[in-house]
Amino acid sequence: MNDLLAIADLSAPQLQQLLQLAGTIKNNPKAYQQALQGKSIALLFEKPSLRTRASFAAGINRLGGHSIYLDAASLIGERESAADVGANLACWHDAIVARVFSQQTLTELAEAADKPVINALSDLCHPCQALADLLTLEENLGPLAQLNVVWIGDGNNVCHALMGAAALAGMTLQIATPDGYAPDPELLAAAQQQAAAHGGSISVVHSLAQLQPCDAIYTDTWFSMGQQRDANQVMQDFAPFQVNTALMQQLSAKAFLHCLPAQRGREVTANVLDGEQSLVLKQAENRLHAQNAILVTLLGANADD
Ligand code: CP
Numbered sequence: 327m328n329d330l331l332a333i334a335d336l337s338a339p340q341l342q343q344l345l346q347l348a349g350t351i352k353n354n355p356k357a358y359q360q361a362l363q364g365k366s367i368a369l370l371f372e373k374p375s376l377r378t379r380a381s382f383a384a385g386i387n388r389l390g391g392h393s394i395y396l397d398a399a400s401l402i403g404e405r406e407s408a409a410d411v412g413a414n415l416a417c418w419h420d421a422i423v424a425r426v427f428s429q430q431t432l433t434e435l436a437e438a439a440d441k442p443v444i445n446a447l448s449d450l451c452h453p454c455q456a457l458a459d460l461l462t463l464e465e466n467l468g469p470l471a472q473l474n475v476v477w478i479g480d481g482n483n484v485c486h487a488l489m490g491a492a493a494l495a496g497m498t499l500q501i502a503t504p505d506g507y508a509p510d511p512e513l514l515a516a517a518q519q520q521a522a523a524h525g526g527s528i529s530v531v532h533s534l535a536q537l538q539p540c541d542a543i544y545t546d547t548w549f550s551m552g553q554q555r556d557a558n559q560v561m562q563d564f565a566p567f568q569v570n571t572a573l574m575q576q577l578s579a580k581a582f583l584h585c586l587p588a589q590r591g592r593e594v595t596a597n598v599l600d601g602e603q604s605l606v607l608k609q610a611e612n613r614l615h616a617q618n619a620i621l622v623t624l625l626g627a628n629a630d631d
C-alpha cells in the first residue's frame with residue numbers, strides 16, 4: 327500500500343488492519359507519541375475544510391510529526407501542474423494529504439511524488455471519512471458484517487467511500503437517492519461485486535418506501551463542494567429525502583450518521599442531528615484516529631516501544 331487515493335485501493339484485510347490499528351492508537355495514544363518523529367506532512371487543500379484539516383493537524387502532532395497547510399487553490403492550475411507540485415513537495419515532505427476538486431489531480435500528484443499521497447476528499451471519494459465511519463459503527467453498534475445501514479440522499483463522494491468500505495466489510499447497505507442522483511454506476515457495480523464476495527449486499531432505490539428496517543441512517547449535504555447544479559431543482563428533487571424522526575422510527579434506526587457539515591432543516595432535522603441517536607461527533611472524533619492509522623501504515627511507522 328503506497329497511497330490511499332480511494333477505498334478501492336484497499337483489500338478487505340487491509341481495511342480490517344487499518345480499523346484495528348485505529349482502535350489501538352485511540353486506546354493507547356502514548357505508545358505512538360513518537361511514531362512520526364522527524365516526519366513532515368504537507369496538507370494541500372483546494373477546498374475548505376474544518377474536520378479533515380484540523381484532525382490531520384492534531385493527529386500528526388499527537389504522533390510527534392509536523393504538518394504544514396498549503397492553499398492548493400492558488401498553487402495547482404495556472405501557476406503549476408499537479409505533477410510539478412507533487413514532485414516538489416516530495417523533496418521536503420514524507421507524505422502529502424490532498425483535498426482536490428478532481429480525482430485526476432490525486433492521480434497526478436501520486437504519480438509524480440515518490441511519497442505517499444492520501445485523499446482528503448475528492449469529487450469521487452472520501453476514504454478517510456469512510457474509515458472513521460466504520461470505526462464509529464463498529465464501536466457503537468457491533469460487528470460490521472452484521473450491520474444494515476441506509477444511505478439517504480446524494481450518490482456522492484461520501485456515498486462512494488461508504489459503499490466501497492461497506493462492501494469490503496460485508497455489510498448490508500441500502501442506498502436511497504432521488505432519480506438521477508444515484509452513485510457512479512462503475513463504482514456501484516464494483517462495490518456490489520465486492521459486497522457479494524464478502525457476504526454483504528448493496529442496493530439502490532429511489533423511494534424511501536422501498537427501504538427495509540436498518541441499524542443506522544446516514545445522510546450528507548445536498549450541495550457538495552464543486553458541484554454545478556441548479557439549486558432550486560436540487561431542493562425540489564431532494565425534499566422527500568430528508569432524515570427526520572418519522573423516518574428514523576419507520577426504519578427502526580438506532581443511530582444517525584452525517585459526515586458534516588450539515589444543514590439543519592434541510593437534509594436532516596435538528597432533533598435528529600442533535601438527538602441522542604446521533605453519532606456525528608463520534609464520527610468527527612474518529613477521523614483523527616482513523617487518519618493516524620493511515621499515516622502510521624503508509625509511513626511504515628511503529629509504536630514507540
Ligand atoms: N467531514 C469532513 O470532511 O468535514 P470537512 O469538510 O470540514 O473537512
Ligand code: NVA
Pocket residue numbers: 447482483484546547549550551585586587
Ligand atoms: N459531500 C460533501 C462532503 C463534505 C465533507 C462535499 O463534497 O462537499
